[in-house]
Amino acid sequence: MKGLWLYLHFPLLSLEMQCTADASEPSILLDEGAARVLLCNAAARTQGLEPGMAVARALSMVPNVRLLPEDAKQAEQQLQGLALWSGRFSARASLQPPCGLLLELASMLRYFRGLDTLWSNIQQQLKTLELSCISATGHTPLAARVLALDGGFCAADTAAHLQRLQSVPIDRLELDAKLRVQFQGLGFSRLGDLLALPSLELAHRFGPGITAWLERLTGQRPDPPVYFDMPAAFLRELPLAYEVERTEALLFGLRRLLSQLEGFLRAHYWRALRLQLELLQSEGRQSLAVGHASGAQAADIWLELCRLRLERLTLVRPVIGLRLEVTEFRELESGGEDLFSAAKTQVVPVQLLSRLQMRLGEQALYRVVPCEDHRPELSWKKVPLTGVLPAQPETTGLRPLWLLAAPEPLSPALVEGCIELLSGPERIVSGWWDQQSVRRDYYVGRWPDGRRGWLYHESAGGWYLHGWFG
Amino acid sequence: MSLEQLLERGAVWRASEAAAEPVVAGLSCGHAELDQLLQGQGLQSGSLVEVLYATEGCGELRLLLPLLAASQERWVLWVDPPHIPYAPALKAAGVALDRLLLVRSNSRRDRLWCIEQALKSGCCSAVLGWLGDVSPQALRRLQLAAAEGDGLGFIFRPTACKDQASAAPYRLLLEPDQAPDKLAVSVLKRRGGWPLSRRVLSLRQRSPGNRAASLAALPGASAARVRPGG
Numbered sequence: 193m194k195g196l197w198l199y200l201h202f203p204l205l206s207l208e209m210q211c212t213a214d215a216s217e218p219s220i221l222l223d224e225g226a227a228r229v230l231l232c233n234a235a236a237r238t239q240g241l242e243p244g245m246a247v248a249r250a251l252s253m254v255p256n257v258r259l260l261p262e263d264a265k266q267a268e269q270q271l272q273g274l275a276l277w278s279g280r281f282s283a284r285a286s287l288q289p290p291c292g293l294l295l296e297l298a299s300m301l302r303y304f305r306g307l308d309t310l311w312s313n314i315q316q317q318l319k320t321l322e323l324s325c326i327s328a329t330g331h332t333p334l335a336a337r338v339l340a341l342d343g344g345f346c347a348a349d350t351a352a353h354l355q356r357l358q359s360v361p362i363d364r365l366e367l368d369a370k371l372r373v374q375f376q377g378l379g380f381s382r383l384g385d386l387l388a389l390p391s392l393e394l395a396h397r398f399g400p401g402i403t404a405w406l407e408r409l410t411g412q413r414p415d416p417p418v419y420f421d422m423p424a425a426f427l428r429e430l431p432l433a434y435e436v437e438r439t440e441a442l443l444f445g446l447r448r449l450l451s452q453l454e455g456f457l458r459a460h461y462w463r464a465l466r467l468q469l470e471l472l473q474s475e476g477r478q479s480l481a482v483g484h485a486s487g488a489q490a491a492d493i494w495l496e497l498c499r500l501r502l503e504r505l506t507l508v509r510p511v512i513g514l515r516l517e518v519t520e521f522r523e524l525e526s527g528g529e530d531l532f533s534a535a536k537t538q539v540v541p542v543q544l545l546s547r548l549q550m551r552l553g554e555q556a557l558y559r560v561v562p563c564e565d566h567r568p569e570l571s572w573k574k575v576p577l578t579g580v581l582p583a584q585p586e587t588t589g590l591r592p593l594w595l596l597a598a599p600e601p602l603s604p605a606l607v608e609g610c611i612e613l614l615s616g617p618e619r620i621v622s623g624w625w626d627q628q629s630v631r632r633d634y635y636v637g638r639w640p641d642g643r644r645g646w647l648y649h650e651s652a653g654g655w656y657l658h659g660w661f662g
Numbered sequence: 663m664s665l666e667q668l669l670e671r672g673a674v675w676r677a678s679e680a681a682a683e684p685v686v687a688g689l690s691c692g693h694a695e696l697d698q699l700l701q702g703q704g705l706q707s708g709s710l711v712e713v714l715y716a717t718e719g720c721g722e723l724r725l726l727l728p729l730l731a732a733s734q735e736r737w738v739l740w741v742d743p744p745h746i747p748y749a750p751a752l753k754a755a756g757v758a759l760d761r762l763l764l765v766r767s768n769s770r771r772d773r774l775w776c777i778e779q780a781l782k783s784g785c786c787s788a789v790l791g792w793l794g795d796v797s798p799q800a801l802r803r804l805q806l807a808a809a810e811g812d813g814l815g816f817i818f819r820p821t822a823c824k825d826q827a828s829a830a831p832y833r834l835l836l837e838p839d840q841a842p843d844k845l846a847v848s849v850l851k852r853r854g855g856w857p858l859s860r861r862v863l864s865l866r867q868r869s870p871g872n873r874a875a876s877l878a879a880l881p882g883a884s885a886a887r888v889r890p891g892g
Binding site: 541543544545547548551552555556557558559560561562568571572573574577580581584591592593594595596597614638639641642643644645659660661662 | 716717718719720721722723724727737743744745746747748749750751752753754755759760762763764765766767768772775776779780783785786837838839840842
């Protein structure tokens with residue numbers, strides 16, 4: 193099988209991963225000694241900042257620039273997060289530190305119905321990540337990498353890749369600096385110039401290293417990458433670069449975690465039923481559980497549910513990090529979700545119900561059923577949303593559609609003078625075995641304005657309104 | 663501005679042109695007399711129906727019962743009803759209780775949000791919501807949500823709101839009538855037609871046997887007054 197690889201190059205990864213809010217703010221990443229600028233984002237670049245600049249100079253040019261420290265350990269974590277995210281596109285991903293990700297595509301083309309669909313799918317997902325990225329395909333892993341570093345490319349067949357490789361400038365190649373100078377001295381400027389030379393000659397003059405590199409590039413020498421092992425459990429942490437005091441501001445970082453979750457779930461063919469989200473604070477943490485009744489994969493669905501849950505939450509202290517763990521998984525049953533079916537306009541009821549429950553609390557939603565008791569207030573009960581309803585007894589007698597939560601006393605004068613009794617009495621005597629004994633005569637009455645109510649006369653005396661024929 | 667200019671801008675609607683518009687068959691309310699008043703012999707799906715009444719007990723639920731009973735597959739959501747919807751009576755009227763969902767919200771904001779979400783989702787055939795005084799903007803949002811989900815939204819409001827602006831394509835003002843299974847309806851607004859003054863409709867249903875649904879089982883107004891014997 194012909195190979196096809198995709199290389200994703202995230203040039204500003206360690207900078208952008210720390211900007212968890214507004215990308216339009218100028219930000220720069222500092223080196224270890226905090227003396228020089230390592231990376232700067234587009235906003236900083238337009239204001240004249242560039243990598244390699246002294247920090248003092250950068251600050252004098254743009255006083256309000258946001259300074260972010262470099263964190264090598266964090267950078268590795270971020271790359272792993274991206275590998276999880278990519279699980280939706282390819283089962284085989286390889287980390288290419290410091291800021292690259294290699295995906296094997298050839299085996300996925302059939303599933304995604306061709307490169308075009310897959311490519312546009314990837315580009316769309318990259319956009320939602322809000323990370324700068326240059327992507328390129330390649331017939332070998334190295335070709336994909338070289339083309340990504342040279343600005344990006346997309347093609348399906350080997351010939352097109354070889355053609356494109358010819359025009360890559362030599363100084364863009366990740367070669368030994370000494371070699372590069374040598375090549376330039378010989379007047380080679382493009383990769384095509386090197387490829388045109390006989391490899392024996394090349395090896396003789398420049399050492400075997402360069403020919404091996406070229407063979408890996410063109411595919412004459414196998415070059416299997418080290419694949420990333422998809423973990424069996426999902427537990428991710430995302431430190432925030434600054435303290436967050438409002439829950440809405442957490443959503444940006446949360447979206448990234450959830451898109452990683454979606455990739456992870458798709459790679460495993462799982463759906464998640466319950467997430468545990470922890471808001472890490474300088475002292476202690478606040479944790480919340482978010483559930484979906486039938487289980488879901490999509491980041492959008494989870495984000496919506498988390499948002500509803502967060503809206504009800506008051507932050508005790510500013511949040512400095514997020515931690516997301518999936519506490520309940522289930523296998524995705526086949527046919528449950530199709531990547532290519534057009535987006536359904538109808539939300540499945542469970543989704544609506546989960547959403548309502550998240551915002552209003554689980555007790556706020558229920559169904560009602562009749563049950564076996566002669567006392568009107570006890571002849572109905574609340575039942576949960578899911579599941580089959582219990583057997584329902586047949587109704588006897590005429591019953592109103594509205595029942596008052598508590599019977600309302602009526603003055604005898606009103607009943608005698610104004611209310612016309614249309615039917616009754618229906619005597620209900622029940623409940624002598626428990627504490628709520630009733631002995632009542634029920635009537636349907638017509639109020640002067642024409643409304644109909646359900647009222648009763650207590651055997652101990654007194655009239656009460658118990659319902660309306662709405 | 664002359665009348666012709668107004669006509670050109672589409673600001674004036676001519677009743678004589680209404681007949682030219684294609685009529686989409688509506689959802690029958692289950693009451694023949696009411697259906698006849700509506701374009702397409704029923705309510706157009708994807709619209710908000712504002713039901714105005716003074717207090718419970720005038721027939722506001724009986725008016726909707728045939729529609730509710732017809733929805734056996736999709737959900738019907740009741741958001742913050744003023745009293746307990748009494749399950750035995752609903753069951754007797756043929757309402758599918760396993761698809762009837764009650765929602766209790768804490769605030770008006772949550773209530774509006776709930777109704778909007780349910781209407782938008784498209785998985786509810788009807789959403790019933792009890793609202794007091796709400797802004798015209800809120801009603802407009804609900805109408806848009808209903809159009810998006812292609813369901814029916816019934817918004818119950820007090821009679822006092824009848825002079826407020828409303829984006830609902832249907833506005834019905836209900837008043838109780840002395841006869842046992844009659845209801846006085848004034849159509850304040852309807853799709854493809856002008857307002858109609860108060861008229862008395864029969865709430866008797868087409869399918870007999872729903873004792874709780876219609877008060878047909880009651881002795882009529884002419885019957886002798888019953889007095890407790892004792």
